[in-house]
Amino acid sequence: MMTMEEFYATGRRTVIGSLTFTAEDIVRFARDFDPQPFHLDAEEARHSLFGGLCASGWHTSAGWMQCFVRFWKDEQRRLAAEGLQAPRLGPSPGFRDLKWLKPVYAGDIVTYAVTFLESRTLASRPGWRINTILCEGENQHGEAVIRFESKVIEFV
Amino acid sequence: MMTMEEFYATGRRTVIGSLTFTAEDIVRFARDFDPQPFHLDAEEARHSLFGGLCASGWHTSAGWMQCFVRFWKDEQRRLAAEGLQAPRLGPSPGFRDLKWLKPVYAGDIVTYAVTFLESRTLASRPGWRINTILCEGENQHGEAVIRFESKVIEFV
Numbered sequence: 326m327m328t329m330e331e332f333y334a335t336g337r338r339t340v341i342g343s344l345t346f347t348a349e350d351i352v353r354f355a356r357d358f359d360p361q362p363f364h365l366d367a368e369e370a371r372h373s374l375f376g377g378l379c380a381s382g383w384h385t386s387a388g389w390m391q392c393f394v395r396f397w398k399d400e401q402r403r404l405a406a407e408g409l410q411a412p413r414l415g416p417s418p419g420f421r422d423l424k425w426l427k428p429v430y431a432g433d434i435v436t437y438a439v440t441f442l443e444s445r446t447l448a449s450r451p452g453w454r455i456n457t458i459l460c461e462g463e464n465q466h467g468e469a470v471i472r473f474e475s476k477v478i479e480f481v
Numbered sequence: 482m483m484t485m486e487e488f489y490a491t492g493r494r495t496v497i498g499s500l501t502f503t504a505e506d507i508v509r510f511a512r513d514f515d516p517q518p519f520h521l522d523a524e525e526a527r528h529s530l531f532g533g534l535c536a537s538g539w540h541t542s543a544g545w546m547q548c549f550v551r552f553w554k555d556e557q558r559r560l561a562a563e564g565l566q567a568p569r570l571g572p573s574p575g576f577r578d579l580k581w582l583k584p585v586y587a588g589d590i591v592t593y594a595v596t597f598l599e600s601r602t603l604a605s606r607p608g609w610r611i612n613t614i615l616c617e618g619e620n621q622h623g624e625a626v627i628r629f630e631s632k633v634i635e636f637v
Contacts, residue, residue, distance in 0.1 A: 358543040381546070387543065390539050416538075419578070423577065
Protein backbone atom coordinates (compact mmCIF):
# COMPACT_ATOMS: atom_id res chain seq x y z
CA MET A 326 0.00 0.00 0.00
CA MET A 327 1.32 3.39 -0.97
CA THR A 328 0.82 6.52 1.09
CA MET A 329 -0.71 9.75 -0.20
CA GLU A 330 2.74 11.32 0.00
CA GLU A 331 4.32 8.62 -2.18
CA PHE A 332 1.42 8.70 -4.52
CA TYR A 333 0.59 12.31 -5.19
CA ALA A 334 3.29 14.75 -6.13
CA THR A 335 3.31 17.75 -3.81
CA GLY A 336 1.79 20.75 -5.51
CA ARG A 337 0.32 18.85 -8.45
CA ARG A 338 -3.24 19.97 -9.10
CA THR A 339 -5.72 17.25 -10.08
CA VAL A 340 -9.18 17.96 -11.46
CA ILE A 341 -11.69 15.77 -9.60
CA GLY A 342 -14.87 16.55 -11.53
CA SER A 343 -17.43 19.15 -12.56
CA LEU A 344 -20.93 19.98 -11.39
CA THR A 345 -23.59 22.01 -13.15
CA PHE A 346 -25.52 24.14 -10.68
CA THR A 347 -29.03 24.13 -12.10
CA ALA A 348 -31.64 26.56 -10.77
CA GLU A 349 -33.56 23.54 -9.52
CA ASP A 350 -30.59 22.16 -7.56
CA ILE A 351 -29.78 25.58 -6.13
CA VAL A 352 -33.34 26.14 -4.90
CA ARG A 353 -33.68 22.62 -3.50
CA PHE A 354 -30.50 22.92 -1.43
CA ALA A 355 -31.42 26.43 -0.28
CA ARG A 356 -34.89 25.38 0.85
CA ASP A 357 -33.34 22.89 3.23
CA PHE A 358 -30.28 24.76 4.44
CA ASP A 359 -30.06 28.40 3.37
CA PRO A 360 -33.50 29.84 2.56
CA GLN A 361 -32.46 33.37 1.63
CA PRO A 362 -34.18 35.20 -1.26
CA PHE A 363 -31.11 35.25 -3.57
CA HIS A 364 -30.85 31.44 -3.31
CA LEU A 365 -34.58 30.79 -3.73
CA ASP A 366 -36.09 33.11 -6.29
CA ALA A 367 -34.66 34.38 -9.58
CA GLU A 368 -36.68 37.61 -9.52
CA GLU A 369 -35.76 38.55 -5.96
CA ALA A 370 -32.16 37.55 -6.68
CA ARG A 371 -32.04 39.97 -9.61
CA HIS A 372 -32.62 42.85 -7.21
CA SER A 373 -30.10 41.59 -4.65
CA LEU A 374 -26.39 42.31 -4.32
CA PHE A 375 -25.71 39.19 -6.37
CA GLY A 376 -27.85 40.25 -9.33
CA GLY A 377 -29.09 36.72 -10.04
CA LEU A 378 -30.02 33.39 -8.56
CA CYS A 379 -26.91 31.84 -7.02
CA ALA A 380 -26.02 28.81 -4.96
CA SER A 381 -25.64 28.81 -1.21
CA GLY A 382 -21.95 28.75 -0.35
CA TRP A 383 -22.64 25.59 1.67
CA HIS A 384 -23.91 23.99 -1.53
CA THR A 385 -20.76 24.96 -3.43
CA SER A 386 -18.67 23.51 -0.58
CA ALA A 387 -20.62 20.24 -0.43
CA GLY A 388 -20.21 20.01 -4.22
CA TRP A 389 -16.46 19.70 -3.71
CA MET A 390 -17.04 16.66 -1.49
CA GLN A 391 -19.49 15.19 -3.98
CA CYS A 392 -16.82 15.31 -6.68
CA PHE A 393 -14.05 14.12 -4.37
CA VAL A 394 -15.92 10.99 -3.22
CA ARG A 395 -16.61 10.03 -6.84
CA PHE A 396 -13.01 10.79 -7.87
CA TRP A 397 -11.62 8.74 -4.99
CA LYS A 398 -13.76 5.71 -5.80
CA ASP A 399 -12.49 5.92 -9.37
CA GLU A 400 -8.89 6.17 -8.11
CA GLN A 401 -9.37 3.09 -5.93
CA ARG A 402 -10.70 1.14 -8.91
CA ARG A 403 -7.99 2.41 -11.24
CA LEU A 404 -5.24 1.41 -8.79
CA ALA A 405 -6.83 -1.96 -8.05
CA ALA A 406 -6.83 -2.67 -11.79
CA GLU A 407 -3.07 -2.07 -11.72
CA GLY A 408 -2.67 -4.36 -8.71
CA LEU A 409 -2.08 -1.42 -6.37
CA GLN A 410 -3.92 -0.51 -3.19
CA ALA A 411 -5.04 3.09 -2.81
CA PRO A 412 -4.03 4.97 0.36
CA ARG A 413 -6.55 4.35 3.14
CA LEU A 414 -8.19 7.66 3.86
CA GLY A 415 -10.11 8.35 7.05
CA PRO A 416 -12.31 11.21 8.12
CA SER A 417 -11.40 14.87 8.03
CA PRO A 418 -10.93 16.71 11.31
CA GLY A 419 -11.83 19.96 9.55
CA PHE A 420 -10.46 22.64 7.28
CA ARG A 421 -9.34 26.21 7.28
CA ASP A 422 -9.64 29.47 5.45
CA LEU A 423 -12.60 28.64 3.26
CA LYS A 424 -13.19 31.48 0.81
CA TRP A 425 -16.24 31.95 -1.39
CA LEU A 426 -14.54 34.07 -4.05
CA LYS A 427 -17.35 34.57 -6.59
CA PRO A 428 -21.04 33.70 -6.61
CA VAL A 429 -22.04 30.49 -8.41
CA TYR A 430 -25.01 31.41 -10.60
CA ALA A 431 -27.74 29.16 -11.95
CA GLY A 432 -26.33 27.35 -14.99
CA ASP A 433 -22.69 27.72 -13.92
CA ILE A 434 -20.45 24.70 -14.22
CA VAL A 435 -17.94 24.39 -11.40
CA THR A 436 -14.84 22.30 -11.96
CA TYR A 437 -13.29 21.14 -8.71
CA ALA A 438 -9.65 20.27 -8.09
CA VAL A 439 -7.43 18.97 -5.32
CA THR A 440 -3.74 19.64 -4.71
CA PHE A 441 -1.73 17.57 -2.25
CA LEU A 442 0.23 19.95 -0.01
CA GLU A 443 1.86 18.00 2.83
CA SER A 444 1.73 14.97 5.05
CA ARG A 445 2.87 14.46 8.60
CA THR A 446 2.76 11.74 11.23
CA LEU A 447 0.70 12.14 14.37
CA ALA A 448 2.83 11.56 17.46
CA SER A 449 -0.31 10.83 19.49
CA ARG A 450 -1.63 8.22 17.03
CA PRO A 451 0.89 5.71 15.68
CA GLY A 452 -0.11 4.54 12.20
CA TRP A 453 -2.04 7.72 11.46
CA ARG A 454 -0.87 10.47 9.17
CA ILE A 455 -2.53 13.79 8.59
CA ASN A 456 -2.55 15.18 5.06
CA THR A 457 -3.17 18.75 4.04
CA ILE A 458 -4.88 19.26 0.71
CA LEU A 459 -5.87 22.39 -1.18
CA CYS A 460 -9.43 22.26 -2.48
CA GLU A 461 -10.56 24.56 -5.27
CA GLY A 462 -13.43 25.18 -7.63
CA GLU A 463 -13.62 27.41 -10.69
CA ASN A 464 -16.47 28.30 -12.98
CA GLN A 465 -16.74 27.83 -16.76
CA HIS A 466 -14.99 31.21 -17.26
CA GLY A 467 -11.94 30.00 -15.35
CA GLU A 468 -12.75 32.22 -12.37
CA ALA A 469 -12.04 30.80 -8.91
CA VAL A 470 -15.29 30.48 -6.91
CA ILE A 471 -14.20 28.53 -3.83
CA ARG A 472 -10.96 27.67 -2.09
CA PHE A 473 -10.11 26.00 1.22
CA GLU A 474 -7.43 23.88 2.83
CA SER A 475 -8.59 20.61 4.26
CA LYS A 476 -7.05 17.98 6.53
CA VAL A 477 -7.55 14.28 5.89
CA ILE A 478 -6.50 11.42 8.13
CA GLU A 479 -4.68 8.51 6.54
CA PHE A 480 -4.01 5.06 8.01
CA VAL A 481 -0.62 3.64 7.10
CA MET B 482 -30.72 51.13 12.29
CA MET B 483 -28.34 49.59 14.76
CA THR B 484 -25.14 47.82 13.80
CA MET B 485 -24.24 44.29 14.84
CA GLU B 486 -21.60 45.77 17.12
CA GLU B 487 -24.11 48.00 18.93
CA PHE B 488 -26.60 45.23 19.06
CA TYR B 489 -24.77 42.12 20.14
CA ALA B 490 -22.48 42.18 23.14
CA THR B 491 -19.00 40.95 22.23
CA GLY B 492 -18.47 37.45 23.52
CA ARG B 493 -22.11 36.77 24.37
CA ARG B 494 -23.15 33.35 23.16
CA THR B 495 -26.65 33.05 21.68
CA VAL B 496 -28.35 29.75 20.95
CA ILE B 497 -29.85 29.91 17.46
CA GLY B 498 -31.72 26.60 17.32
CA SER B 499 -31.51 22.83 17.39
CA LEU B 500 -31.69 20.13 14.73
CA THR B 501 -32.35 16.44 15.13
CA PHE B 502 -30.20 14.43 12.74
CA THR B 503 -32.46 11.53 11.81
CA ALA B 504 -31.04 8.51 9.99
CA GLU B 505 -33.25 9.45 7.06
CA ASP B 506 -31.88 13.02 6.86
CA ILE B 507 -28.30 11.79 7.23
CA VAL B 508 -28.65 9.28 4.41
CA ARG B 509 -30.47 11.71 2.12
CA PHE B 510 -27.77 14.36 2.45
CA ALA B 511 -25.01 11.79 2.05
CA ARG B 512 -26.53 10.31 -1.12
CA ASP B 513 -26.29 13.73 -2.75
CA PHE B 514 -23.01 15.03 -1.39
CA ASP B 515 -20.96 12.54 0.62
CA PRO B 516 -21.80 8.94 -0.32
CA GLN B 517 -19.41 7.13 1.99
CA PRO B 518 -20.50 3.89 3.75
CA PHE B 519 -20.54 5.35 7.29
CA HIS B 520 -22.97 8.09 6.16
CA LEU B 521 -25.19 5.73 4.14
CA ASP B 522 -25.64 2.43 5.90
CA ALA B 523 -26.06 1.65 9.61
CA GLU B 524 -24.57 -1.83 9.34
CA GLU B 525 -21.48 -0.73 7.41
CA ALA B 526 -21.11 2.25 9.73
CA ARG B 527 -21.04 -0.07 12.75
CA HIS B 528 -17.86 -1.65 11.42
CA SER B 529 -16.24 1.69 10.54
CA LEU B 530 -14.02 3.95 12.64
CA PHE B 531 -17.16 5.85 13.71
CA GLY B 532 -18.97 2.80 15.04
CA GLY B 533 -22.39 3.97 13.85
CA LEU B 534 -24.28 5.88 11.20
CA CYS B 535 -23.22 9.53 11.37
CA ALA B 536 -23.81 12.72 9.44
CA SER B 537 -21.50 14.08 6.77
CA GLY B 538 -19.54 16.98 8.23
CA TRP B 539 -20.90 19.10 5.39
CA HIS B 540 -24.39 18.30 6.62
CA THR B 541 -23.51 19.36 10.17
CA SER B 542 -22.04 22.60 8.78
CA ALA B 543 -25.06 23.38 6.59
CA GLY B 544 -27.23 22.72 9.66
CA TRP B 545 -25.62 25.72 11.34
CA MET B 546 -26.74 27.91 8.42
CA GLN B 547 -30.22 26.40 8.48
CA CYS B 548 -30.61 27.42 12.14
CA PHE B 549 -29.00 30.82 11.61
CA VAL B 550 -31.30 31.85 8.76
CA ARG B 551 -34.35 30.91 10.85
CA PHE B 552 -32.93 32.68 13.91
CA TRP B 553 -32.15 35.82 11.93
CA LYS B 554 -35.65 36.01 10.43
CA ASP B 555 -37.04 35.76 13.97
CA GLU B 556 -34.67 38.50 15.14
CA GLN B 557 -35.80 40.79 12.31
CA ARG B 558 -39.44 40.23 13.25
CA ARG B 559 -38.78 40.66 16.96
CA LEU B 560 -36.95 43.94 16.39
CA ALA B 561 -39.56 45.22 13.92
CA ALA B 562 -42.21 44.58 16.58
CA GLU B 563 -40.20 46.88 18.86
CA GLY B 564 -39.93 49.51 16.14
CA LEU B 565 -36.25 48.70 15.52
CA GLN B 566 -34.52 47.75 12.31
CA ALA B 567 -32.22 44.76 12.41
CA PRO B 568 -28.66 45.17 11.12
CA ARG B 569 -28.51 44.61 7.35
CA LEU B 570 -26.42 41.52 6.82
CA GLY B 571 -24.89 40.65 3.48
CA PRO B 572 -23.14 37.56 2.22
CA SER B 573 -20.25 35.82 3.87
CA PRO B 574 -16.84 35.93 2.18
CA GLY B 575 -15.93 32.68 3.94
CA PHE B 576 -14.78 31.26 7.24
CA ARG B 577 -11.79 29.75 8.91
CA ASP B 578 -10.65 26.91 11.07
CA LEU B 579 -13.69 24.71 10.81
CA LYS B 580 -13.34 21.75 13.17
CA TRP B 581 -15.51 18.67 13.25
CA LEU B 582 -14.87 17.73 16.86
CA LYS B 583 -17.12 14.68 17.33
CA PRO B 584 -19.27 12.61 14.98
CA VAL B 585 -22.98 13.46 14.85
CA TYR B 586 -24.80 10.12 15.07
CA ALA B 587 -28.29 9.25 13.88
CA GLY B 588 -30.74 10.52 16.49
CA ASP B 589 -28.38 13.17 17.88
CA ILE B 590 -29.77 16.63 18.54
CA VAL B 591 -27.33 19.42 17.73
CA THR B 592 -27.87 22.80 19.33
CA TYR B 593 -26.19 25.59 17.39
CA ALA B 594 -24.97 28.91 18.77
CA VAL B 595 -23.38 32.12 17.55
CA THR B 596 -21.06 34.49 19.40
CA PHE B 597 -20.29 37.96 18.08
CA LEU B 598 -16.52 38.46 18.18
CA GLU B 599 -15.61 41.67 16.38
CA SER B 600 -16.52 44.20 13.73
CA ARG B 601 -14.37 46.36 11.52
CA THR B 602 -14.83 48.78 8.67
CA LEU B 603 -13.59 47.98 5.19
CA ALA B 604 -11.34 50.74 3.89
CA SER B 605 -11.98 49.60 0.32
CA ARG B 606 -15.78 49.61 0.68
CA PRO B 607 -17.30 52.62 2.45
CA GLY B 608 -20.54 51.65 4.19
CA TRP B 609 -19.50 48.05 4.57
CA ARG B 610 -18.40 46.44 7.79
CA ILE B 611 -17.04 42.96 8.26
CA ASN B 612 -18.10 41.03 11.32
CA THR B 613 -16.41 37.98 12.79
CA ILE B 614 -18.66 35.49 14.50
CA LEU B 615 -17.94 32.22 16.27
CA CYS B 616 -20.24 29.40 15.18
CA GLU B 617 -20.67 26.33 17.32
CA GLY B 618 -22.77 23.21 17.67
CA GLU B 619 -23.02 20.74 20.55
CA ASN B 620 -24.88 17.47 20.91
CA GLN B 621 -27.49 16.50 23.51
CA HIS B 622 -24.69 15.42 25.86
CA GLY B 623 -23.20 18.92 25.83
CA GLU B 624 -20.23 17.79 23.72
CA ALA B 625 -18.95 20.19 21.07
CA VAL B 626 -19.35 18.68 17.59
CA ILE B 627 -18.52 21.59 15.28
CA ARG B 628 -16.79 24.94 15.57
CA PHE B 629 -15.74 27.58 13.05
CA GLU B 630 -15.21 31.32 12.75
CA SER B 631 -17.18 33.03 10.04
CA LYS B 632 -17.11 36.46 8.41
CA VAL B 633 -20.31 38.31 7.57
CA ILE B 634 -20.60 41.54 5.62
CA GLU B 635 -22.86 44.25 7.06
CA PHE B 636 -24.18 47.36 5.29
CA VAL B 637 -24.34 50.41 7.54
